[in-house]
Amino acid sequence: MGKRVVVVGGVAGGASAAAKAKRENPELEVVVYEKSGWVSYGACGLPYVLSGEIPRLEKLVARTPEEFRKQGVMVHTRHEVVDIDPSLKTLTVFDHTEGRTFQDRYDHLVLATGARPTIPPIPGTEQAGVFTLRNMEDGEALLKALEGARRAAILGAGYIGLEVAEAFRKRGLEVTLLEARDRPLPHWDPEVGALLKEELERHGVEVWTGVRVTALRGSGRVEAVETSEGVVPTDLVLIATGIRPNVELAQAMGVALGPTGAIATDERMRTNLEEVYAAGDVAESFYQVLKRPYWLPLGDVANKHGRTAGAVIAGKEARFHGVAGTAIFKAFGLAVATTGLSLEAALKEGYAAKKVFIKSRDGAHYYPGSQPLFVELVYEEGTERLLGGAVVAFDHGALRIDALAALLSRGGTVEDLLALDLAYAPPFSPVWDPLLIAAQEVR
Incomplete structure (x- = not known):
């Protein structure tokens, strides 16, 4: 054996x-x-x-x-x-x-x-109607709770909180999203958070930022979220503050x-x-x-x-070469992709970092149905080494992030990005791809 x-x-x-x-x-x-x-x-x-x-x-x-x-x-x-x-x-x-x-x-x-999941040290989290979403059992419990719910409060505006805000709205619930920092997706830079907030509110999500949750009120079952900015009545609470x-x-x-x-x-x-x-x-x-x-x-x-x-x-040769920190998710129609370091993170790491943030389109301006697309590039001043980036789009155009991730994994520079032969046809890109437009802004 x-x-x-x-x-x-x-x-x-x-x-x-x-x-x-x-x-x-x-x-x-x-x-x-x-x-x-x-x-x-x-x-x-x-x-x-x-x-x-x-x-x-x-x-x-x-x-x-x-x-x-x-x-x-x-x-x-x-x-x-x-x-x-x-x-x-x-x-x-x-x-x-x-x-x-x-x-x-x-x-x-x-x-x-x-x-x-991490549960914040606030009173009332042990009550019925308070959920996390990590595994299939969590999913089963939430599905059952949704059957009779009209209002939901979500603590935390990271990936899970944002995705579930959309899910709850699609189920017809009134949704309040509560975030302690000053923007949704707080680990990334403010421009991306502002686009997310606009999209969430456009679809009926009430977004409270810079708010501190002090307690979950109820008598065995949650009835409201008490915060530094007021009280949010609710039928259920999703805690999405981290893992x-x-x-x-x-x-x-x-x-x-x-x-x-x-x-x-x-x-x-x-x-x-x-x-x-x-x-x-x-x-x-x-x-x-x-x-x-x-x-x-x-x-x-x-x-x-x-x-x-x-x-x-099994005795085979294999290695895991690491990560560039790439992630993608969607909130309603908006797809958000990031890789590497935000400007805020790069500065904290001691880099002489700068960024460009541009608005372009996901197709030629004359092509029917083309939509806005945003690119952020974070780079080191002097060397122009790429440190991170984001792509925000209204469709699969956000997958442009993979080109940035590939460059980051190899220590690429803005010059390396400008040298890429990226695909072009009017339904998919302007003649100058948005990544290249952003790179040109560095120069």
Whole structure:
């Protein structure tokens, strides 16, 4: 019998690691333990199930436990790994269905325990009607709550808060979005936040920025959000103020954490312990812009982590080369994509940074239906090295961000951007692509 691979966590990173390891080396015995009742699903699709655009949660599942078993991977849902002894290479597992505890062993171990929402220290968060959105169970609970709700309040205007604001409006709810900073998407620069605020308000979302939430009022069930600027009556509250990696199990067994608070790994996803790997939202990545560890809890990154770990365990040559910090999402008709550092972040890092922000179009001005498109470039003064950028569009034009991400990953400059041979035809771009127009503004 081949060596035994145990994967703790069966969503993006864990599922990818298990599948890749078995595919590359069929002799491996691969077992996955997942605490919840779901495995191998696209959590990024949850807002679109809430909106009704995706008809049911099951559509998000890439592979069921039965499909894994047909491929030779044994998946156990509602099984929680509660302790690991790396010296003996043993695990203690609690079966939530049968209420029993048992022991298992491993030759190779993958920690893919993910991340969980952070709950702000305000009174009333324990009440019924207060939700987070991280996993399928969260999605199930929110779908049920939406059936009788008329009003919703969302705490936090990051990716999840913005996507769910759209979903709730599509369900016909009155929506109030509450953000402590002075703009939506507060980790990026103000121009992007202003465009987002305009789009949200155009679709009926009430946006409160620079507001401090002091309590969630109610008598066992939430009825209102108390803030520094007034009271918001509501039937339900979504807390979307951030997440943190689930590192407690890793810490208890002696796995080292990195400077971000997630598990430190090398480019082969190995931890400091022999034959122990980490993948997904619990693990750090290498940041190609700042050349240091970075935590980017996104689904595509998690899958790449898992694929790398699985290949290495199977004896193949594989490396994860890091991230440029690229992300994209939509709020109603507006698509927002960012990569690398905002100007605010670049200045905090000590760069002599500058930016340009331009308005162009996603097609030739004369082409029917062309719409505004905005580009921000952040660069280092003097060297003109690209440090980051954003593209805001009303359609798939925001995918231009991928060209910037590719340049960032290779230390590209404004001159390198100007030298690119970008695609042109009137339905897709002006004769000068908006990226090139922005680059020309630097000169």
